[in-house]
Amino acid sequence: MTNVIDESGILAISTRLQRLSDQLRKDGLLIYKANGIEFEPKWFPVVYTLHLKPVLSVVEIAGEIGYSHPSTISLLKELEKQKLIRSKKDKTDERKRLIQLTEKGKALINDMQPVWNKMIIALTALTDTKNNLMKAIEEVEQQMKSFSFFERAQQL
Amino acid sequence: MTNVIDESGILAISTRLQRLSDQLRKDGLLIYKANGIEFEPKWFPVVYTLHLKPVLSVVEIAGEIGYSHPSTISLLKELEKQKLIRSKKDKTDERKRLIQLTEKGKALINDMQPVWNKMIIALTALTDTKNNLMKAIEEVEQQMKSFSFFERAQQL
């Protein structure tokens, strides 16, 4: 811990969060690879969403994963190239593209289950410290919902 | 809380961290603006580092803030364009560029102090919940140092 940012305290919290996120994502990729799974961590939100809700439009997926719709479209393009998802027009609303997992996609999820389980165990061990990271995130999001960082700072 | 990602638990922790980081950074920008300060949150690590250690080379700054040196160079270019920093060649080592704050940079830091204080208060209030976010981050980084996410998952 010799560096300034680690010592600059809470002002650098955004940087710290991002760094932690990146590290976890990088390790995630390594874990999939080491287990012979061809899957990128950034695909997880879309694939997991379609696993739980099998047929959704582009905007619905974007809403579920909390990304903008253009970001979602580009993820969907990658997943389509991998043949993990496919899409069809909604017959009752011609604007909508309905997305679903392909058989290959469903099979991959099946193969990934044991890896996801390992990840859950490892992440739980990693974050189950005196101050639980997942709970801390949830608590802060809750706090922000009632009163954002901006509002709090302006009120002073 | 209707969306899937918020409910998918710890597997989506990297996405959650990133989202929180983005939100805080966006609000940070708004706070600077609302206080009449022309400053971008992404400059904070470099500027704060130079505030504490007044003369550093490019690679030293990169090390302090935990970024790659090309990322650091591009931040330095922006700060130089804003005339907040300047650089000179190290006479004992011709490869090195030594960076320092300009008078304008130092004055800006002075003007920002009250804003930083507001931010510290707001962030502290926001994150001082049952599970303290800053402490949680530090604890997880400590955990990862002895035994990474990848290592933990592979060992199972």
Add this chain to the structure above:
DNA sequence: TTTATTTATGTAATTAACTACGTAGTTTTG
């Protein structure tokens, strides 16, 4: 039933980080 508004999707340009590579000094080694 036109017209206006909203919604769904898509494209283009931008941003903020990265890795990979190249070059020029500096240091180490045979």
Add this chain to the structure above:
DNA sequence: CAAAACTACGTAGTTAATTACATAAATAAA
């Protein structure tokens, strides 16, 4: 002390997200 290895910096290209804009279909309103 010449060659090899290392270090510092810079550029180019990539990535994963964004915002802004455009278009077409559906819905609401005049």
